[in-house]
Amino acid sequence: MNTLKQQILTGERALFKACNRQITDSIFDHGESPLKESSNIKVTDSIFKWKYPFWYSNKVHIQNSYLEDGARAGLWYTDGIDISNTTIKAPKALRRSKNIKLDSVDMPNASETLWMCESIVMKDVSVNGDYFAMNSNNITADNFRLVGNYSFDGCKNIEITNAKLLSKDAFWNCENVTVKDTFISGEYIGWNSRNLTFINCTIESLQGFCYVDGLTLINCRLLNTTLAFEYCQNIDIDVSTTIDSVKNPYSGVIKAEGIGEIIFDDPQIEPSETTIITLREAQYAI
Template identity: 40%
Template sequence: MTYIKDKQFDEERALYGSKDITVDNCKFDGPADGESAFKESSNVEVRDSFFNLRYPFWHDNVLKIDGCEMTENCRAALWYTNDAGISNSKLHGIKALRECSDVKIQNCDIVSPEFGWSVKNIDMKDTDVVSEYFMMRSDRLNFDNVTLKGKYSFQYITDSVFDNCNFDTKDAFWHANNVVIKNSVIKGEYLAWYCENVTFENCTLIGTQPLCYCKNLKLINCKMVDTDLAFEKSEVEATITSSVISIKNPMKGKIVVQDVSEIIMDDENAKGVVVISDEK
């Protein structure tokens, strides 16, 4: 194992093709403005290091990053990389994760538009995120205690589970397929339109016009806050433990709700049933 400590690198492909290497307390910054520091490397560990240059981790295999900072200048930090662990780090460059697989992220601070496109098998835990178009077209996401603020998140994702999360993000989960969200708070407009086989369990859903044009949608023991025009054209089975402002033209299924101010049924094809429960 090669060990590098307390060095600064700014040249192009500074450690290109490295194997079995540990980098500790190094800086990737400087006037040469070189890109792709670790491109096509394997079995790499980077600790307590600073990245201010572009594309450091492309086409890498077996990568561990801990206690590092990637600035807003460190764009597209990880692409086409597999089997990576990222912990206790700041990822602040745009497009920080793309076309990657088998990545574990824990206790990180992410500020990165277009983060996580076309990735597979991503575990994220105890992490704060600010992002737009977060995790688009991704597969097999497993999130626990993740806080997100952004827009257009989790669009076209598949086969994913979210637990104990807090998302403030409009247009989230559009076209999602085979997804379970548990014990979470999701705030935002137009939640999960066009989704299929999506379940919300013990969740609080906040915002206008949620859950429209859905297929095989399930809500189990959920609260809905400030929600109007919900479930339009959706096939849904729902148990809602709060009042709802309005429900509009559910296509199929049964919605049990504590109370609803208005039920709009002005589409002859809408056959969903709304039941007011006796529980207060």
């Protein structure tokens, strides 16, 4: 493997179609697409300052490095991405890529990042930005932290463990989502989705979980959760707290410490299709 060390690389396509390169202690300055069409690239202790560093690349390893604001749209159409101990400050960092591993990565400006990607593993990743991970599939995340709205829209096959998500409109239009041991705060969680499972989670969500087919909550805590489960079917809800209000679920089971108000005001819904079990008597509104 050829080695470049302590280089300042400038100009458009500075290392176009580079192959089998080790790049260390270097700076990619003014110049678009420095490593476009590259293959088997290992970058350590380096800085990217300009846009489109990796497009149409294969086997990219980035360690102990920094992608500045200007390195926007950094890794697109790329297969085999391994990034560790790195800060990605630029937006739109990953798109239409696959086989992605992120370990100890900070993304303080991650708006529109990880779109339409496939096979993603994240560990100890921190994200700040709206529209994270839109239309991506096969995602696992552990010790994941997110501040940003409209996350994971249109995704399939997600497993998240030990996370903190501050995100309005999270998990919309999703399919096959499992979230464990996680704190979530954000309005309107999970609308228009199929097969959502939350285990040992604390969730605060105004009008959360509506229009869902196949919703399971196991040993969860619901805080400030009003008008929940509207037009949901095949639900299995087991929570250890009081639910502020439930409105027009289609079918399933709801077990809770208590329910402040149960609302059935749609004549097309049959209340008997939903079994509701509480330790304290609920107030019905029909």
